[in-house]
Amino acid sequence: MLEVKNVTKEFGTKKAVSNLNFKLENGRILGLVGRNGAGKSTTFRMILQIIEPTEGNVTYDGKEITQEVLDKFGYLPEEGSLIPAYTVLELCEYYGSLKLMDSKEIRDILISWLEKFHIEEYLNKKVKDLSKGNRQKIQFIVSNLHNPEFLILDEPFSGLDPISVEELKKCILELKAAGKTIIFSSHRMDHVEELCDELIILNEGKTVLQGNLQEIIQTYEINGKTNNSVNDIFIHAASGNE
Amino acid sequence: MNVRKVKEIVKFDVEKSIQNKWFVILNVLTFICILIATNWSNISKYLDEHNIGILPQEEFTIQVLDKEDLAFNDIEEAFKEEKNIKVERVEENNYSKENMPKDDLLLVEVASDSKKVISVKIVSKEAVDGAIYDKLIETLVETRSQIFANNHGVTVDELEVLNEGLKLKREMLGVDANNSETKQMIKLIATVVMYMCLLIVLGRIANEVANEKVSKSIEYVLTSVSAKEYLLAKVLSSTITIIIQLIYTIIYYMIGNMIGSLFVTGNPISVASTSIVGQLDKSIISYILATIGYLIFTVFLTTLIQAALSSKTTSIAEAGNTTMLLVLVVVALYILSNGLIDPYTKVTTFMYIISCIPIVSTFFVPSMMIIGQATTAQVIISFIVLIISIPFVFNICAKVFKNGVLDYTSKKKVGLFNIARKEKKEELSLRERQDLDLRKSKAKKFAFSVGMAMMLFVVLQTICALVFGFTLPTYLNGKLEPTTILVIENSLILMIALGLSSLFMKAYSTDKIEEEKKLTGFQKFEVIFIGIAFIVIVQALTMWLLPKLGIDGGIMEAIGLVPQKTFWGITIFVLGMALVPAIFEELFFRKWILNASKKYGNLFAILFSAILFGIYHMNLSQGIFACLLGIVFGVIVVKTGTIKYTVLLHFLNNVAACIGMIYGENSIIYKFMFNTFIAIAIVGVILIIKNIPNLKKEDWKINQDCKYLLRNYTFIISLVLIIVMFVSTEHMIH
Numbered sequence: 001m002l003e004v005k006n007v008t009k010e011f012g013t014k015k016a017v018s019n020l021n022f023k024l025e026n027g028r029i030l031g032l033v034g035r036n037g038a039g040k041s042t043t044f045r046m047i048l049q050i051i052e053p054t055e056g057n058v059t060y061d062g063k064e065i066t067q068e069v070l071d072k073f074g075y076l077p078e079e080g081s082l083i084p085a086y087t088v089l090e091l092c093e094y095y096g097s098l099k100l101m102d103s104k105e106i107r108d109i110l111i112s113w114l115e116k117f118h119i120e121e122y123l124n125k126k127v128k129d130l131s132k133g134n135r136q137k138i139q140f141i142v143s144n145l146h147n148p149e150f151l152i153l154d155e156p157f158s159g160l161d162p163i164s165v166e167e168l169k170k171c172i173l174e175l176k177a178a179g180k181t182i183i184f185s186s187h188r189m190d191h192v193e194e195l196c197d198e199l200i201i202l203n204e205g206k207t208v209l210q211g212n213l214q215e216i217i218q219t220y221e222i223n224g225k226t227n228n229s230v231n232d233i234f235i236h237a238a239s240g241n242e
Numbered sequence: 243m244n245v246r247k248v249k250e251i252v253k254f255d256v257e258k259s260i261q262n263k264w265f266v267i268l269n270v271l272t273f274i275c276i277l278i279a280t281n282w283s284n285i286s287k288y289l290d291e292h293n294i295g296i297l298p299q300e301e302f303t304i305q306v307l308d309k310e311d312l313a314f315n316d317i318e319e320a321f322k323e324e325k326n327i328k329v330e331r332v333e334e335n336n337y338s339k340e341n342m343p344k345d346d347l348l349l350v351e352v353a354s355d356s357k358k359v360i361s362v363k364i365v366s367k368e369a370v371d372g373a374i375y376d377k378l379i380e381t382l383v384e385t386r387s388q389i390f391a392n393n394h395g396v397t398v399d400e401l402e403v404l405n406e407g408l409k410l411k412r413e414m415l416g417v418d419a420n421n422s423e424t425k426q427m428i429k430l431i432a433t434v435v436m437y438m439c440l441l442i443v444l445g446r447i448a449n450e451v452a453n454e455k456v457s458k459s460i461e462y463v464l465t466s467v468s469a470k471e472y473l474l475a476k477v478l479s480s481t482i483t484i485i486i487q488l489i490y491t492i493i494y495y496m497i498g499n500m501i502g503s504l505f506v507t508g509n510p511i512s513v514a515s516t517s518i519v520g521q522l523d524k525s526i527i528s529y530i531l532a533t534i535g536y537l538i539f540t541v542f543l544t545t546l547i548q549a550a551l552s553s554k555t556t557s558i559a560e561a562g563n564t565t566m567l568l569v570l571v572v573v574a575l576y577i578l579s580n581g582l583i584d585p586y587t588k589v590t591t592f593m594y595i596i597s598c599i600p601i602v603s604t605f606f607v608p609s610m611m612i613i614g615q616a617t618t619a620q621v622i623i624s625f626i627v628l629i630i631s632i633p634f635v636f637n638i639c640a641k642v643f644k645n646g647v648l649d650y651t652s653k654k655k656v657g658l659f660n661i662a663r664k665e666k667k668e669e670l671s672l673r674e675r676q677d678l679d680l681r682k683s684k685a686k687k688f689a690f691s692v693g694m695a696m697m698l699f700v701v702l703q704t705i706c707a708l709v710f711g712f713t714l715p716t717y718l719n720g721k722l723e724p725t726t727i728l729v730i731e732n733s734l735i736l737m738i739a740l741g742l743s744s745l746f747m748k749a750y751s752t753d754k755i756e757e758e759k760k761l762t763g764f765q766k767f768e769v770i771f772i773g774i775a776f777i778v779i780v781q782a783l784t785m786w787l788l789p790k791l792g793i794d795g796g797i798m799e800a801i802g803l804v805p806q807k808t809f810w811g812i813t814i815f816v817l818g819m820a821l822v823p824a825i826f827e828e829l830f831f832r833k834w835i836l837n838a839s840k841k842y843g844n845l846f847a848i849l850f851s852a853i854l855f856g857i858y859h860m861n862l863s864q865g866i867f868a869c870l871l872g873i874v875f876g877v878i879v880v881k882t883g884t885i886k887y888t889v890l891l892h893f894l895n896n897v898a899a900c901i902g903m904i905y906g907e908n909s910i911i912y913k914f915m916f917n918t919f920i921a922i923a924i925v926g927v928i929l930i931i932k933n934i935p936n937l938k939k940e941d942w943k944i945n946q947d948c949k950y951l952l953r954n955y956t957f958i959i960s961l962v963l964i965i966v967m968f969v970s971t972e973h974m975i976h
Contacts, residue, residue: 048465051648067244070465077461084457090258097250098466142462 001025002047002150002181007056009042009205016042018205020056024183024198026149029176031192031213032185034202035238040185041078043202044152047183048075060150071099074148076139078155084128088114088138091127092145099146106145113141117167132159140168144175151175153184157191169194189231199230201237209237247467248475255479259446260486269487273494280498284505301346302374305332308352312360313385317350320381327374335365342367350378359390421526425612428526432533432608433576435488439541440572442487443480444548444565450476451552451647452561460647469644474636477545484541529611532621536604539628543601543635544568550639553646572601579605589615598624600631685950688838691750693957695743695834696854696964702739710734725805729818740826747834755837758884768929769882773891775926776874778919784867793862805904812904819903820896828885828892831855832875840880842948848876850948857964860971871895 002024009017017039024030032040045051047058049065060069082091089110096106114120117137122130130138136159143151156172157165172195176182186192192199192213199216201209209216213230222228222236259265278285304321306329308314318329335349348366355361362382364375391398454460463472551564582593589610597606597616603624610616670678710731718727761769805815831851839847856869875888898919901912951957 045461050461050464067468073465075462075465077458081458081462083453083459085453094254095462095466097254098247098463100246100250 003059007053010054015205026181028197029182030198031196038202039205072149074143074151076143076153082127151182193230203238251475252479276494277498281502302327303347304329305349313352316385439484447480448552448561448565452558470640540604546639550642553643575605579609583609585613600628681947682950686954689951689954689957693960695747696960699739699743706735733818733822740830744830751838756883769887771926775923778923780870824892828889832879832885842945843943844880845942846944
């Protein structure tokens with residue numbers, strides 16, 4: 001179980017994230033949504049200990065997030081994060097070696113993932129020659145290479161065509177079925193509605209709405225009505241209404 | 243610290259870099275070079291045996307004009323073996339540029355000289371084959387020695403003794419003199435190796451860190467390893483790559499040596515190894531070990547610093563610049579160590595302390611070891627300091643690295659001075675802040691354009707002075723008198739330097755040029771009269787002021803420019819000394835500089851252009867006058883919107899000075915001119931008083947933004963340049 005307690009991050013005088021609290025049970029999917037600059041990526045980076053929170057702390061299964069814990073995590077950073085001069089294989093070998101995998105293992109897993117996305121021919125292509133959508137798929141593969149039990153996906157659907165989106169959704173649901181815990185961020189509420197168990201809406205670093213997705217849909221009132229679409233709820237909440 | 247992860251990264255990195263095709267290409271080339279170098283004696287022997295690169299096979303004639311029969315026999319004897327070279331005697335030299343054959347003939351003229359030995363003249367059309375020439379010279383030198391020896395009743399061998407010069411041996415008993423040359427050599431090799439290593443390693447690590455930062459893959463990496471582990475792995479992998487390269491190089495050397503020894507009888511391996519080890523003794527071995535130790539640790543430390551520096555950059559090009567920075571520091575240390583440590587002077591305590599500092603010790607201690615002034619304790623202490631410093635530097639670098647590598651903002655305010663300013667900035671709204679930033683960047687652009695224009699002017703002036711200083715006198719000497727040539731030279735320099743600088747200002751500036759104000763005929767007349775009145779006032783003021791300040795006013799007299807009193811002499815003098823400066827100086831200072839600086843207020847523009855105009859004259863007496871006059875002209879330009887009037891006034895002022903120089907200040911024409919000026923000035927003063935109410939107060943403000951001008955490097959350095967030039971010229975005059 002991931003537990004985020006009173007986490008705040010300040011950059012200078014600006015509060016990127018303020019007083020964030022949530023718990024995520026293993027095997028569930030949390031959608032972290034918000035407008036651009038709402039503090040989603042900062043939250044992810046704090047969970048991953050890339051940056052330290054100004055206040056508060058994060059634990060996983062009751063333990064501090066150490067390097068051993070992080071090895072069980074998979075991370076898909078927001079954009080880029082692939083070294084352009086490397087081939088897909090070299091890149092996965094590099095990232096895999098950081099997770100202490102041997103190269104045969106890396107190659108096998110990589111090829112099976114490439115087959116899943118029908119892009120086997122990209123194995124020896126350089127990252128800089130790939131399209132944006134294909135890079136995104138490679139990033140997703142990289143984050144899953146070491147079979148992590150906990151996945152953090154920052155905008156996993158960005159740059160993907162509709163068919164690839166469906167493929168990726170299917171993968172995420174398969175991963176959930178295999179017992180993985182997943183947090184992802186997105187701008188697209190239909191993705192959230194289909195995939196998430198829990199929902200957090202951030203606005204300017206503050207949590208404006210949080211809880212079980214179905215409960216939210218049933219109880220959130222807009223102009224006295226409930227059972228609104230997640231999209232409407234998001235627009236209503238993220239534009240400063242409580 | 244997860245050792246396994248560090249090992250994995252190092253393994254991946256090292257494998258990747260040594261399996262890189264460029265690594266292989268570089269190594270193949272190095273291998274070939276070393277192979278050739280180590281076997282050079284065999285190769286040249288082979289070439290010798292097969293007559294390659296020896297005397298040419300074409301027919302060649304050496305004609306000897308030797309009336310006294312001093313050297314002919316020796317030359318003939320020397321070339322007897324060469325079938326294709328004919329040596330013949332001639333009685334006279336009839337050759338000229340036209341009838342000399344191109345490349346198969348050479349004429350040697352031998353005669354006795356005043357000291358009863360021979361003097362030689364060798365004539366050919368163009369260069370001839372070096373081998374023939376060398377052999378000929380060698381023969382003639384021998385002949386000369388022989389003749390000298392015969393004349394003085396000594397043998398050639400006795401003569402040789404004198405030729406060898408003084409045999410000097412400086413012995414310092416504390417210094418290992420036998421090996422000092424070898425050690426110098428080792429130091430040189432170590433330095434070269436270090437530079438190669440640093441250039442390769444630093445470039446590599448800078449590139450990799452910047453690459454991972456720019457591609458943001460560092461974010462992924464930092465979820466797997468800590469910043470410290472990553473930094474250590476990167477530095478280690480770079481260092482190991484270099485060590486591997488060193489091993490390769492040693493192997494190439496050994497292969498080359500062994501191939502060489504195949505041509506010599508005996509067991510190749512033993513020959514190769516004894517040829518290396520045989521030359522060494524204990525003191526050299528310890529020297530080599532110390533040098534290698536320093537080298538490895540220094541490369542490691544520098545690489546750490548490089549990684550930390552590169553993490554601060556936001557592009558690969560910037561990371562490259564930081565590499566140059568570090569390499570420059572290392573070069574500077576090397577030069578310092580060579581300059582400060584002299585074999586014949588004692589090393590001071592200060593130097594002993596300095597040489598304990600890590601990285602510095604790498605250059606200083608081996609130098610001190612060579613001259614026997616580094617004690618064992620010294621070496622050990624410097625090593626201990628070096629080793630202790632590593633974790634210390636490593637921790638600092640890791641901290642810098644972690645902060646830097648996640649920071650993608652390209653502009654970062656660093657330092658204490660910005661704290662107060664920053665807080666003030668926070669109070670401003672976003673729009674105000676943006677406005678401030680825009681104004682600052684405009685000011686910096688303006689400062690850059692002025693600074694660049696000034697530097698351009700100085701550089702162009704220097705180049706033109708060199709070019710015209712050489713060419714004009716050559717072409718015009720005899721045709722024109724020296725003063726006229728000098729005047730032409732000066733005006734050409736002025737035209738080009740000020741003209742091109744003005745063009746630069748024009749091309750760079752985006753300010754709109756103010757339109758000329760329409761003046762009535764009377765107003766035009768007013769402007770001229772007021773201008774002349776001010777010139778007279780300023781002239782009087784400076785004449786009164788300069789002696790009080792103890793400044794010598796007679797700069798022009800000191801130069802002593804007096805033209806010939808012919809029509810052309812005077813015309814060129816007046817054009818060159820009065821008209822050209824008037825036009826081009828007004829164009830540059832009043833049109834472009836003043837116009838561009840108007841956005842910081844009229845008063846600022848006038849003062850700024852006037853001060854620059856003053857400094858431009860490069861001496862105090864003219865400078866003060868020019869500065870004051872610049873203020874007057876500036877006001878006129880601001881009020882009229884054109885430089886027409888100031889060009890005229892400037893010209894008149896210069897003409898008056900010219901007439902003073904040509905005819906002297908006691909001449910009738912000068913006195914006439916002087917009195918006319920005074921008369922006009924009196925009218926002018928009345929007009930000035932009349933016009934005082936026209937000066938509106940709001941015209942004379944200084945915009946506070948002008949303080950940002952000093953934030954531009956180009957501007958500052960150009961100011962430094964012209965101030966230094968000013969001071970040194972002033973110093974030179976006295």
